[in-house]
Amino acid sequence: MKHGLGSKIYVMAVLLFAHIPMFILITFSFNKSRSRSHWTGFTFTWYNKLLHNSEILQAALNTLVVAVVVSVVATVLGTVSAVGMYFLSKRLQNVMTILTNLPIVNPEIVTGVSLMLMFTFLKFNMGFETLILAHVISNVPYVVFSVLPKLKQMDRHLCDVAMDLGCGWLQVFFKVILPEISPGVLSGFLIVVAFSLDDFVISYFTSGPTSQTLPLAIFAMTRKRVSPEINALSTIIFMIALIIIFAMQYREFQGVKAKQSHARKGQGS
Amino acid sequence: MRNLAILATGLVLLAVIVAKQSMLYNKKNAKISINVSNWGEFMSNGSNSLMNVNYEFEKLTGVHVNYTTVSSNEEAYAKIKGGGVSYDVVILSDYMIARMIAEKRLAKLNYANIPNIVNIMPNLKKLNYDPTGEYSVAYAWGTVGIVYNSKEIKEEVDGFNILWDEKFKNEILMFSNPRDAFAIALRKLNISFNTRRKEDILAAAKELKKQKHLIQAYVMDEIFDKMQTEEALIAPYYSGDVINMMNDNQNLKFVFPKEGTNRFVDAACIPINAKYKEAAELYINFLCEPGVALNNALYGNCSTPNIKAFDLLPENVKNNKVAYPDEQTLKNTQSYQFISTELEEFMDSLWVEIMVADENNNVWVMPVFIFVCAAATISLGVLRSHNKRQRV
Numbered sequence: 001m002k003h004g005l006g007s008k009i010y011v012m013a014v015l016l017f018a019h020i021p022m023f024i025l026i027t028f029s030f031n032k033s034r035s036r037s038h039w040t041g042f043t044f045t046w047y048n049k050l051l052h053n054s055e056i057l058q059a060a061l062n063t064l065v066v067a068v069v070v071s072v073v074a075t076v077l078g079t080v081s082a083v084g085m086y087f088l089s090k091r092l093q094n095v096m097t098i099l100t101n102l103p104i105v106n107p108e109i110v111t112g113v114s115l116m117l118m119f120t121f122l123k124f125n126m127g128f129e130t131l132i133l134a135h136v137i138s139n140v141p142y143v144v145f146s147v148l149p150k151l152k153q154m155d156r157h158l159c160d161v162a163m164d165l166g167c168g169w170l171q172v173f174f175k176v177i178l179p180e181i182s183p184g185v186l187s188g189f190l191i192v193v194a195f196s197l198d199d200f201v202i203s204y205f206t207s208g209p210t211s212q213t214l215p216l217a218i219f220a221m222t223r224k225r226v227s228p229e230i231n232a233l234s235t236i237i238f239m240i241a242l243i244i245i246f247a248m249q250y251r252e253f254q255g256v257k258a259k260q261s262h263a264r265k266g267q268g269s
Numbered sequence: 270m271r272n273l274a275i276l277a278t279g280l281v282l283l284a285v286i287v288a289k290q291s292m293l294y295n296k297k298n299a300k301i302s303i304n305v306s307n308w309g310e311f312m313s314n315g316s317n318s319l320m321n322v323n324y325e326f327e328k329l330t331g332v333h334v335n336y337t338t339v340s341s342n343e344e345a346y347a348k349i350k351g352g353g354v355s356y357d358v359v360i361l362s363d364y365m366i367a368r369m370i371a372e373k374r375l376a377k378l379n380y381a382n383i384p385n386i387v388n389i390m391p392n393l394k395k396l397n398y399d400p401t402g403e404y405s406v407a408y409a410w411g412t413v414g415i416v417y418n419s420k421e422i423k424e425e426v427d428g429f430n431i432l433w434d435e436k437f438k439n440e441i442l443m444f445s446n447p448r449d450a451f452a453i454a455l456r457k458l459n460i461s462f463n464t465r466r467k468e469d470i471l472a473a474a475k476e477l478k479k480q481k482h483l484i485q486a487y488v489m490d491e492i493f494d495k496m497q498t499e500e501a502l503i504a505p506y507y508s509g510d511v512i513n514m515m516n517d518n519q520n521l522k523f524v525f526p527k528e529g530t531n532r533f534v535d536a537a538c539i540p541i542n543a544k545y546k547e548a549a550e551l552y553i554n555f556l557c558e559p560g561v562a563l564n565n566a567l568y569g570n571c572s573t574p575n576i577k578a579f580d581l582l583p584e585n586v587k588n589n590k591v592a593y594p595d596e597q598t599l600k601n602t603q604s605y606q607f608i609s610t611e612l613e614e615f616m617d618s619l620w621v622e623i624m625v626a627d628e629n630n631n632v633w634v635m636p637v638f639i640f641v642c643a644a645a646t647i648s649l650g651v652l653r654s655h656n657k658r659q660r661v
Contacts (some may be wrong), residue, residue: 035517037498049316054324055336119353126353208354209304212337220309220338222490224510224569227310 022238029231036228046232053229060233063197066128066213070135070238072191073185077136077145078192079185083177085144087150100141111138112205117208134206135196142195143188150184151177292461302333303357303548306345308535309338311360311409313561313568320564326555332548340447340489349374355542355551363398363534364448366405367570367607375404376539382550385557393574396534397606405536406553407574409509409566412594412602413531416496416511419612420520428527429457431503433476442495442504445487447620448605449615450477453505456528463606470612474619481623496521502562507533508591509571515591523591525598532602534574 033039048057083095103111115134124130154177162176178185199217207216218230315321323334339345342365348354349369361369369375380386385396386406393410395402417426420439424431432441432453444450452462454473464470485501486590493510495501497518506514508523515521537556541550555561559577566573566582572592573579579587586592607613 033517034493034513035497036494038517052321053315053316054321055315055338058336115349116353120351124353125355130353138474209306209335209356212303217309217338220340223340224310225490225493225513229316241301 001217020183025231026235026238029228029235034225034228046228050229050232053227056214056217056227056229056233059212059214062128062211063213063215066131066135066211067193067196069132070139070196071189073132074139074192075143075185075189078140078188079147081140082144082147082151082181083173085148100144102141104136104141104145105214108138108199108201112202114116116205117203120193126206127210131203131207131211131213134202135199137194138199138202139192142191146188146191147181147184150181154180270586276659300331301545301548302335302527303337303545303552304337304355304545305358305552306337306339306348306356306359307360308341308569311338311535311565311569311571312336313564319568320561322556322561322564325561326552329555330548330551331547332551334552344447349540352362353496355544356540357543357545358537358552360535360537360542361405363396363536363603364605364607366536366538367605368613369399369538370399370404371607372610374541376541376543377403378406378539378553379546379550382547383554383557385554387564388557388559388575388577390574390576390579393534396604398534398604399536402537405538406557407534407536408556409569409571410532410534410574411508411592412525412598413505413533413573414508414511414523414525414591415503415505416514416521416523418499418518418520421499421502422586426503426522426524429453429505432505433457433480433483435483437503439485440493440502441480441483442486442488442501443480443484444505445489447616449505450487450620451616452531452605455481456526456530459528461603462531463603463608465608465612467612467615470616470619474623477623478626481626487624493517509569512589513570525594525601525603529601529603532599532604532654534604535571538605 008074027039028036029044030038030044030045030046032043085093087099088096112134115130115137119126119130158180159172159174162172167175198215199213200219203213203216204219207213212220214233218226221227221230313319313322315324318530323336324330327334339348342362345361346365346368349356349359366375383406389407391434393407399405415429415431416424422437431437432443444453451470451473454476455462455469456466457476458472459471460469460473486495488495488504492501492504492506493514496504496514497520499520510523511523515523537553539546539553543549556565557575559575559581562573562575562578563581565571566575566578567586572581579593
């Protein structure tokens with residue numbers, strides 16, 4: 001396929017627009033002064049300071065713990081409920097779909113405030129418990145909707161066959177269903193990790209004195225000035241994300257190559 | 270199906286246990302942990318080769334500190350009032366402390382546990398937000414003044430009037446929080462910013478509305494970049510932060526407005542529902558240690574209320590007239606008082622009105638928009654099911 005110059009420029013413009021902010025942030029994490037607009041010289045000071053800043057590091061650790069716990073819990077709950085929904089009657093499945101859609105469609109601020117009201121009404125102490133609960137509640141639907149399509153692609157009769165051959169329900173789930181839907185489960189898991197890591201609105205209303213996450217800590221800095229140490233930390237996080245994406249792409253690429261060579265061999269014989 | 274249910278419950282239980290474990294991780298070594306709330310970037314935390322205050326406190330006392338930061342008094346207030354959270358030490362500004370005292374949300378301090386109170390400057394004790402001095406210990410202070418770019422503004426800047434000058438349209442920045450913004454408008458009208466009359470507040474709101482078309486942006490921390498890069502030329506701001514800006518741009522100058530201005534005090538206090546009041550007092554006492562106060566003042570770039578810490582400051586900071594103005598200037602300042610919950614809410618609602626007001630904005634736009642969306646969705650759904658039926 002031939003591409004005109006116009007479309008090339010268009011694509012370049014879009015890509016630049018999407019990615020330039022990140023590069024500006026990375027550049028300014030090496031800036032000597034605190035300025036976010038004037039370049040005054042190259043330095044690693046902010047990275048060094050970051051290592052000694054217990055406030056930011058604690059917040060980053062909190063964020064990470066919450067993200068890991070939430071993504072595990074939400075993935076398990078979401079997968080199980082997706083499987084449950086799949087075996088419901090058409091009508092009930094529609095009802096469930098609507099109910100699962102609600103937290104996604106509902107503005108985060110409404111979810112956040114209502115969760116806060118519920119927690120105070122139930123006399124919960126705001127902290128890790130409430131933060132994790134809140135994140136799980138708002139994230140389960142994403143897992144459900146990334147698993148459900150995979151279930152629908154699956155041949156339903158496989159389950160019946162397995163049961164006819166003597167599998168119990170558990171065995172069917174682990175040996176037949178799970179392998180079929182695992183890409184959906186994995187993508188659901190990753191979505192939840194990403195959402196939980198950067199959630200601000202819901203965390204704002206449901207976190208407590210022990211569980212300040214990174215987005216909240218950064219927001220609190222706006223009274224004085226957001227420290228360039230945050231740039232340094234963001235750069236590190238960005239690099240980790242980049243490496244993960246590269247690794248995944250590489251694996252996929254290897255997989256495709258293996259398949260192709262396999263297919264070629266098949267043709268040859 | 271039953272097995273599946275059992276499996277699900279099992280996994281949920283497992284997850285709960287994992288969650289519980291992770292919650293315990295930052296409580297494990299300390300018998301007591303206190304919850305502390307402060308502004309962001311306001312306490313020395315070990316970077317800049319300064320002291321890590323919370324760490325030193327933990328090392329000294331064995332009391333664990335859960336340190337959280339907020340961006341505004343209102344946010345801290347909402348958290349304390351909302352329940353579900355009990356803080357042991359909160360650092361708030363003067364007017365919010367007055368409000369909390371009026372609403373009986375603060376505990377009286379036991380000064381037997383805070384011997385370092387002697388280090389606090391006498392003129393920062395028993396100010397009008399806490400007339401008896403029973404509830405709060407000053408942590409930092411400063412004034413609100415006008416920072417402007419002397420390269421671009423040749424006129425003499427001496428008062429808040431300049432923030433209403435048509436000549437500087439789109440070059441002016443303004444506070445994005447209601448209390449500070451109203452205070453400026455009230456001083457411009459030569460009314461005390463602790464006025465308890467509704468008419469005064471309405472008049473100030475009118476002034477702020479008049480000013481809106483001149484304002485480039487309502488800001489908090491964006492002000493640093495905007496002033497340093499000369500994107501904006503004039504703004505009211507807190508003295509300590511202005512010193513930061515002046516260090517980065519030599520053209521910036523600071524003036525104390527002739528109308529008189531606000532001298533703010535941020536002070537530590539203990540909410541009435543604090544779990545460990547004694548540990549909290551220990552913490553406040555620790556904050557009054559000269560060395561600790563010095564580190565905090567250097568880190569946050571605010572004026573210290575601590576006499577001994579002041580003596581330890583480098584000469585150029587000590588003699589900085591922006592941070593430590595002379596008595597004459599200070600006489601022309603006032604601190605915020607709590608006016609009344611009702612009036613503050615009135616102020617908040619007027620502020621929201623000023624912020625969202627747009628002459629061309631119609632109150633019906635939102636409802637009509639929602640209605641049209643709903644109607645479109647429903648009619649699309651009906652149309653689709655109709656088409657489906659026809660096809661069948």
